[in-house]
Amino acid sequence: MLPASLxxxxxxxxxxxxxxPVAGGTDLMGAVNAGLLRPMALIGLGRINELRGxxxxxxxxxxxxxxxxxxxxxxxxxxxxxxxxxxxxxxxPPQVRNAGTLGGNIVTADPAGDTLPVLAxxxxxxxxxxxxxxxxxxxxxLLTGLDPMRGGELLGYVRVPLLHAPQVFLKATGRTGPSRxxxxxxxxxxxARRAVRCAVGAVAPVPLRxxxxxxxxxxxxxxxxDRAIDPAAAAAFGEYVAAACVPEPPQADPEGLEGGPAAxxxxxxxxxxxxxxxxxxxxLK
Amino acid sequence: MRVTFNAxxxxxxxxxxxxGESLLFMLRERLGLPGSKNACEQxxxxxxxxxxxxxxVCSCLVAAGQVQDREVRTVEGLADDESGLDPVQQAFIxxxxxxxxxxxxxxxxxxxxxxxxxxQPSDSDIREALSGNLCRCTGYEKIMDAVRLxxxxxxxxASEVSx
Numbered sequence: 001m002l003p004a005s006l007x008x009x010x011x012x013x014x015x016x017x018x019x020x021p022v023a024g025g026t027d028l029m030g031a032v033n034a035g036l037l038r039p040m041a042l043i044g045l046g047r048i049n050e051l052r053g054x055x056x057x058x059x060x061x062x063x064x065x066x067x068x069x070x071x072x073x074x075x076x077x078x079x080x081x082x083x084x085x086x087x088x089x090x091x092x093p094p095q096v097r098n099a100g101t102l103g104g105n106i107v108t109a110d111p112a113g114d115t116l117p118v119l120a121x122x123x124x125x126x127x128x129x130x131x132x133x134x135x136x137x138x139x140x141x142l143l144t145g146l147d148p149m150r151g152g153e154l155l156g157y158v159r160v161p162l163l164h165a166p167q168v169f170l171k172a173t174g175r176t177g178p179s180r181x182x183x184x185x186x187x188x189x190x191x192a193r194r195a196v197r198c199a200v201g202a203v204a205p206v207p208l209r210x211x212x213x214x215x216x217x218x219x220x221x222x223x224x225x226d227r228a229i230d231p232a233a234a235a236a237f238g239e240y241v242a243a244a245c246v247p248e249p250p251q252a253d254p255e256g257l258e259g260g261p262a263a264x265x266x267x268x269x270x271x272x273x274x275x276x277x278x279x280x281x282x283x284l285k
Numbered sequence: 286m287r288v289t290f291n292a293x294x295x296x297x298x299x300x301x302x303x304x305g306e307s308l309l310f311m312l313r314e315r316l317g318l319p320g321s322k323n324a325c326e327q328x329x330x331x332x333x334x335x336x337x338x339x340x341x342v343c344s345c346l347v348a349a350g351q352v353q354d355r356e357v358r359t360v361e362g363l364a365d366d367e368s369g370l371d372p373v374q375q376a377f378i379x380x381x382x383x384x385x386x387x388x389x390x391x392x393x394x395x396x397x398x399x400x401x402x403x404x405q406p407s408d409s410d411i412r413e414a415l416s417g418n419l420c421r422c423t424g425y426e427k428i429m430d431a432v433r434l435x436x437x438x439x440x441x442x443a444s445e446v447s448x
Contacts, residue, residue: 002353022348026328029346032305033326039305044351070340093417094395096328098340099347177416 002044006051006129006156012043014131014152019043021154023066024099026092027108051103051156063158065103065126070094072102072115081160083121083167083186087114090171092178103155109143109206116143117186117201118169119158120209127157143206165189166283170275171201183271185241187279194223196280200245200272210244210276213237217280227284234284238277242269290352292316293362299349308347309333312359320360320390331418334391335359341398343417360390363397372442373397376435377428384422392418396432404440406432 001019003009013019019041022028031037045051051066054077061080063072069088071077078085091097091105091114105115106126119139126142127134130153139158141147149155171184184201196218199207217240220233249265288311289298299315307326312318312335321344322332328343335344336358344357363371373396376382383389392415399406399414406414411432420428 002350022351024346025348025351026343026346029305029307029348030327032348033307033345037305042304042348042350044348046351092328093331094398094414095331095334095341095343095417096346099337099342177412 001041002047004047004049006048006154009043009045009048009154010129010131010152013154016041016043017151021045023101023104024068025104026096026100027104027110045103045154056162057159059162061160061162063102063160065101065106065155065157067102069097069100069102069105069115073097080162081122081167083118083169083188084115084160086169087118087171087184087186090114090169090178096178102158106139106142106158107149107155111205112181112184112202114169114171114181114184114201117184117199117207118167118188119160120199120201120207121186121188121197122160122163122167123197124158124160126155127159128153129156130154140207140209163188163190163192165191166285168279168282170279170282172271172275183268183275185272185275185279187276187283189227189283191223191227194218194221196221196283198241198276198279200241200276203246203268203272208245210241213240213244213276216240221284229280229284234277234280237280238273238275241276242273246272286350288349288353290354291356292318293358302349304348304350306349307345308335308337308349308352308357309344311349311352312344312357318359318361322387322390324387328417329419330388331391331395331415332388334394334418336362336394336398341395358394360393363393371397372438373400373431373435376438377431380427380431380434382423382427382431384420388418388420388422392420392428396435399432400436400439404443405436 001012003012020039021043023045051064054063069091072088105113124139125136137147167188169186171181173179181202183203187198196214199209201207217237222228246269250262253260253262286302287300288302299311324330324332326345328346333344334341338355
């Protein structure tokens with residue numbers, strides 16, 4: 001089935017509830033190829049033009065769920081949503097970025113999904129459309145399962161506030177070139193509210209917001225001046241974020257077990273701490 | 286399910302296609318286009334890269350039904366009968382960038398796309414463009430040479446034409 005509009009797609013899904021919606025297919029087909037999923041029917045969302053673009057709407061950007069990572073990486077998009085563009089650019093090799101979509105990244109909700117910490121830091125909301133109409137849900141509520149998708153619903157749009165301030169996305173990977181994040185940090189400044197918002201990706205099933213660290217560091221920034229911060233405060237912020245998002249490492253690894261869980265946890269904390277410190281430094285530069 | 290689309294400029298049709306079948310399987314097993322290679326089936330290796338409506342994608346990750354009425358160009362569609370091999374293909378041969386040849390179809394399509402968009406790519410542009418194509422033989426140096434060679438030839442051809 002290849003519906004041409006979002007309404008048609010919702011109708012098609014209502015008519016065959018067992019059908020699986022597919023957009024770019026980069027996650028779904030990987031699962032099918034690995035034998036993890038055997039769809040009876042697919043509803044292809046690739047023909048729905050209304051979902052493939054984006055537009056302004058009173059201080060926010062309304063992003064279609066079918067926007068590809070390649071599209072989000074382009075300069076016009078990056079000028080308004082730099083962290084989202086950076087996450088999209090680093091999400092995979094060109095072939096995957098040409099196919100994979102923003103909506104797919106959210107619905108798949110892979111712990112290492114690169115756009116997810118950015119959406120969490122931006123406090124983005126999603127529009128879910130079902131047979132009874134649409135509803136708006138914060139992306140964090142969707143990801144954490146606080147307000148999950150209901151049967152028959154499709155993800156239509158993502159609404160992102162336009163903050164007109166520096167935003168940074170940084171990602172640590174196991175190799176050079178595109179690969180899965182070991183940890184990622186998204187950090188955005190919201191000068192109107194004098195706030196720093198930060199989310200850590202890939203270290204937990206969903207992106208984590210270190211709220212206390214955000215609040216503390218917001219108070220350390222000279223918002224009326226040149227937005228400078230003491231380097232020691234930036235380093236402390238990094239450690240604060242890491243302590244909030246990565247569980248306390250066990251005391252020590254058992255004898256003879258080098259690089260065990262304790263060492264891994266220490267390393268992950270250090271990675272997150274450095275990413276958060278650097279992200280803050282770049283945002284305030 | 287029946288799928289009809291355009292492959293390398295010709296209308297093609299495949300019957301009895303399973304919903305979860307990939308474009309790659311359909312090309313190789315139903316349409317006699319085995320140039321695109323099947324390796325990881327996870328989008329990691331790039332050996333199945335084809336153009337879909339002008340953008341290179343991993344054909345193993347495209348559901349066959351999604352291709353209905355669209356345009357696909359595979360490695361078989363790079364050369365044409367009149368002018369022979371595409372300059373990218375010739376450069377790969379001349380630079381010795383082909384060893385076992387399994388990754389080559391994907392690299393050719395991806396390089397073709399890179400040089401269409403950016404005729405004179407920097408080394409980092411090339412590495413970025415080919416970051417989703419794994420080669421286990423060459424160590425990539427000969428492939429880098431081949432892309433630089435193809436770029437140089439394309440640019441000198443273009444300047445001859447303009448003169």
